[in-house]
Amino acid sequence: MQKQETTRIKKEDKVKIIAGKDRGKIGKVIRVDKKKKRLLVEKANMIKRHVKPSAKNPQGGIIEGEGPIHWSNVMLICSSCVKPARIRMNILDSGEKVRVCSKCNENIDSK
Template sequence: MATFKFHVKKGDMVKVISGKEKSKTGKVLLLFPTKGRLVVEGLNVIKRHTRPTQLRPEGGIVEKEAAINISNVMLICPSCSEASRTGMRAIEDGSRVRYCKKCNEIVDK
């Protein structure tokens, strides 16, 4: 499978636009580029039943965030604080950066 460039990166604030967590916001913790999925802090929490191990001798039920599809989230622009689409733009030094399509400000600093 190929890896792709996405509209969000690790550390971005995103808003979920569909699914059971719709309209909730959170910070991107992990990206899985080959699968097209990401993990958002505090969202899509599942319960795992774990056996006792040397690292976790008590075992039991552990709550953790599960991955959601990257198409179900939108980036929250840091300058206008709204969920918006992003585009790519080349700047003077030749590098490509993301920009907000609502306020036309550069997202990558």
């Protein structure tokens, strides 16, 4: 068993949510918080927040935005086989580390 101390998911990746109220939803990662081990996924886990009046929003009120999701609750969608995939790390001859899909063996970072 591997410890989930880090994630191989990066900003702009497509992920599928595998737990919580948005289970099954697919979206793009818009932020990765490595300290809190959480991600923001576009249009997923929407939460309402109360905001104070500001120049942009003089009335204040309630805004809706993406709420953080723990990264163990999402799976990366492979850009080649378009399936939720486990990721392996591969080291190229050049020494560069790339992410490889465990299903189709395609280099996920070569787009």
